[in-house]
Structures are given as structure tokens and as C-alpha cells.
Amino acid sequence: MRTWGPLTAVCLGTFMLLLDVTIVLVALPDMARAMDASLSDLQWVVDGYALALAALLLGAGAAADILGRRRVHVAGVVLFAAASLLCGLASGPETLVAARAVQGVGAAAMFATTLPLLGSVYQGRQRSVALGVWGAVSGAAAAVGPVLGGLLTEGPGWRWIFFVNLPVSLVAVWLTLKAVPESRGARGMRVDWAGTATFAAFAGGTTYAVVRAGEEGWTASATLASFGLAALALVCFVLVERRAAHPLLDLSLLRRPAFVGVMVGALAFNGVAFGVTPYLSIWMQTLLGMSPVRGGLTLLPMTVAAMVTAILVGKLLHGAPARLTIGGGLFLIGSGCFCQAVLDAGSDWTALVPGFVLVGTGTGFVAPTVAGAALAAVEPARAGMAGGAVNTVRQLGFALGVAVFGTVATSRMTDTLPHDASHTLAGGGAAALRGAFSEHTLRSAFASGLDAALVVAGCTGVAAAVLVLTLVRPPRAAAAGVTEATGEVTEEASEHVTESAAPALSEERVTPHP
Numbered sequence: 001m002r003t004w005g006p007l008t009a010v011c012l013g014t015f016m017l018l019l020d021v022t023i024v025l026v027a028l029p030d031m032a033r034a035m036d037a038s039l040s041d042l043q044w045v046v047d048g049y050a051l052a053l054a055a056l057l058l059g060a061g062a063a064a065d066i067l068g069r070r071r072v073h074v075a076g077v078v079l080f081a082a083a084s085l086l087c088g089l090a091s092g093p094e095t096l097v098a099a100r101a102v103q104g105v106g107a108a109a110m111f112a113t114t115l116p117l118l119g120s121v122y123q124g125r126q127r128s129v130a131l132g133v134w135g136a137v138s139g140a141a142a143a144v145g146p147v148l149g150g151l152l153t154e155g156p157g158w159r160w161i162f163f164v165n166l167p168v169s170l171v172a173v174w175l176t177l178k179a180v181p182e183s184r185g186a187r188g189m190r191v192d193w194a195g196t197a198t199f200a201a202f203a204g205g206t207t208y209a210v211v212r213a214g215e216e217g218w219t220a221s222a223t224l225a226s227f228g229l230a231a232l233a234l235v236c237f238v239l240v241e242r243r244a245a246h247p248l249l250d251l252s253l254l255r256r257p258a259f260v261g262v263m264v265g266a267l268a269f270n271g272v273a274f275g276v277t278p279y280l281s282i283w284m285q286t287l288l289g290m291s292p293v294r295g296g297l298t299l300l301p302m303t304v305a306a307m308v309t310a311i312l313v314g315k316l317l318h319g320a321p322a323r324l325t326i327g328g329g330l331f332l333i334g335s336g337c338f339c340q341a342v343l344d345a346g347s348d349w350t351a352l353v354p355g356f357v358l359v360g361t362g363t364g365f366v367a368p369t370v371a372g373a374a375l376a377a378v379e380p381a382r383a384g385m386a387g388g389a390v391n392t393v394r395q396l397g398f399a400l401g402v403a404v405f406g407t408v409a410t411s412r413m414t415d416t417l418p419h420d421a422s423h424t425l426a427g428g429g430a431a432a433l434r435g436a437f438s439e440h441t442l443r444s445a446f447a448s449g450l451d452a453a454l455v456v457a458g459c460t461g462v463a464a465a466v467l468v469l470t471l472v473r474p475p476r477a478a479a480a481g482v483t484e485a486t487g488e489v490t491e492e493a494s495e496h497v498t499e500s501a502a503p504a505l506s507e508e509r510v511t512p513h514p
Helices: 005-022 025-035 039-067 069-089 093-121 124-154 165-179 193-216 221-243 251-255 257-274 277-286 292-297 300-316 322-340 349-366 370-376 380-413 419-424 429-436 439-471 491-498
Strands: none
Touching: 005 039, 005 069, 005 093, 005 124, 005 165, 025 039, 025 093, 025 124, 025 277, 025 292, 039 069, 039 093, 039 193, 039 277, 039 380, 069 093, 069 165, 093 124, 124 292, 124 300, 193 221, 193 380, 221 251, 251 257, 251 380, 257 322, 257 349, 257 370, 257 380, 257 439, 277 292, 277 380, 277 439, 300 349, 322 349, 322 370, 322 439, 370 380, 380 439
């Protein structure tokens, strides 16, 4: 218990919070049918969780340093479990979205404390083993998510994808209280609540504006007003961070091209690689008639390709420049999106397989190296801030990707179908639409929307690859705690990371999750 108890407790929490990013994907059509949800409702079911996680991650880490990491972690698990219960009991899409956002708050508290807790318990070789196990568990959560979601949805029902969290949460809380010692950060730290609030307003406002654009158009007054409020929140965030004694993000880091390049790559990575996946799942189940289990299994080519590539990258490309692995990986991901953009009314899911393999291969290049590249761009004293920032923009990228690509798909579908019809197509309303439109028309409209979204995703991935290759350069000295030009984290850097307020090494070696 003393040796493996803390690792088991932390891994249980990590497994749950990462599982809930992907487990909902194959359940979306069933949710839509049960609650008469629109496509925008389903966007928020996915984005509500990712946004809350991204917006509060850095603030939760800073709060944990003051209040106690174990205490905040346990509180996060309890909140996550309570929100999971509310998700399972939700009677309408509004309740479900609100509960998913609360889930994200709990997940942020859990995620922000994961590596600091491991760092406070394990040292030296034990720490390396613990981080390896933690990374493997994280990858397993991503791989298991769609398949488990399909099994639960097709078996006891979609609500059980949330109810299953309850017994796991009980075990996680008990084990954390029993096996994990309390730890805190350096004295004198303060939580940047103003920075946390303004960043959350910016992230939420931007995503809301993009979703509204899909419903009402990019030039609608409500859309423009939402973008304006998001821009105001961003200005406030910059002003707050410039004056804060302990800012969430030291804005001087943005003057470093390498750091900016890594942040752009991380933002684009999650959005491009996974932002279209919810709509592909809806297409396969709603229009191709696939079961939830089979829908989850169709994502295995991407998952397997990511895992195999990550292992090979670690063994064969050890020491390769991070700018090449990240930039090259993004180029593969963008190319994979282009390869998927070949759908028409007669397409089957097998048309996606080549693109899935390319996206998975690119993920295997990017996921294991993006955190190390962020650390390579800063000095060891700021390792925690850099790692927390890269995790934050990854989750924000996923949320924005779901919103942007959903809006693009919806806009293209409205060229063929009435506006309300394109939103109803997500759920049980598809049956009603078949009475008004032919099967060929419905499939053609949805395929056209997916193709448009995938093309935009591909262009974004390639553009991000060019920026990473241009901006990310080798550090001047290897003494920064990261091996020169590789972005690989050394044990010295790991010491700094795990003692900081935010998790810096949350990039799992074999994970394709958002």
C-alpha cells in the first residue's frame, strides 16, 4: 500500500477524467434521441466539460499549492462523482450540459494535482516508473473510452457512461485519503483568481460565439456581441496578468518564439486531431445505422496507429528535434483530415480508415513530445507554468475544434437542407426528416458538411505545422533541464515540474485522447 497506493489512487482519478473526454462520443446520437437534443446541444455536451477543464486547470493547481494538494484532489473527485450522478439523471440537454461543466470543474482539480502528488511521494527511479505507469493508464483511458461508451450505451443505456464513475470515485477517495500524504507548494503563493475568471470568460465566450455562428450566422448581432465580450475578457486577462504578483501565465513567455510555437502546435493538435470526431460518430450511427459498439470500434485504427507510432518514436527517434516531431506530426494529422474529406452519399465508414491511420500516426509523433518542447522553451523555474499552459491550450483546442468544425459542418449542410433540419439531423429527428427528404439527400448533406469541416481541419493542421517548424528552435543550452533540441524532459526538469502548481508532464506516451 505504501509503495503502490498513491500511484493507484492518482491513476484512478486520471483514468476517470480522461475517459470522460472520449466516452461520450459514441453516446451522442442516443442522447439526442432521448432528450430531443439539437446538434448545438451535443456540441455543448462535449465542450462544457473540456472548457471547464481548460479554464480552471491553472487556477486549480495554484489553489492546491495553498490549500493542500490531496485536499483539492479529493474535493475534485467528490465533485466529479456528484456531477456524474447529475449527468446520468439529466432529463434535458440544458441539465446535462450544466452537469458536464461541473464535471469539468472537478476534473480540473484532479488533473492539476496529479503530477504534484506523484512528485511529492516518489523520487528518483521510483518517480520515473510512476510517471511511466501513469502515462500508460492515461493512454488506456483514451483507447478504452469509445469502446466502453459503446458497450454501455448499447447495453444498460447511455446514462451508465456517467453512473460507472460513482463506484470508481468511492474507491479513489478512500485510497487517496488512506495512502496519499498531504503536500503543499512554496509559502507566500497566491491564487490569481482574477486571471482565472477572465481567462474562463475569454475561453467560454469565444466558444459560445462560434457555436452561435453555426446557429445564426457569423454576422448575426448575437454572434458579434459574443465575440466582442470574449475580446474584452482577453484584454482584461492581459491587464490582470501584467499586474499579478503570481500570474497564471507570465506574459513575457509570449515573446519567445519557441514557446509561442509550441502553444500553437498544442492548440491545433487537439482541435484538428479530435474536433471532427463527434460528428463522424453521429454520421456513422445516425445515417449509416451502426450500433454504438461498432461506432466505437471504428476509431481503433486511429488509436492503434497512435500507440504503435508513439512507441517507435520513443525507441527510434530518441534525440530528434521536437520541432520536427511536432511539426511533422501536425502535417500528418492535417493530411489525414484531407484524406477523410472524400465522403459522399454512398460512402461507408471504411472511407475514413486511411485518414484515421494518418491522424493516429501524427498523434503518435506529437503527444509524447509537445510537453517536453514547452519545457525546453523556458528555464526550469517556470517548468510548471509551461506545462500547465500546454495542458490548458490542448483542452481549449479540443473545445474550440468541436465548436468550429461543428459550425462549418452545419453551415455547409444548410446549403442542402433547411436550417432547422440540419440541427435536427443529429438525433432522433433524423427519422422524421426521412419523411421529408430522401435517404440520398440526407446522406449527401451530412457528408458534404463533414467534408467541409475536415478540409478546414486539414488546412489548420498544415498551417500549424508550418508555424511550429518556423518558430520552434533548439534551446541555446542544454542546461535548462531539457536535453538540447529534443524536448525530452530530464529528471532535473521533472523535479521542477512536479513541485510546481500545475501538471507539466501530462503528455502520455501512447495516448490519442483530446
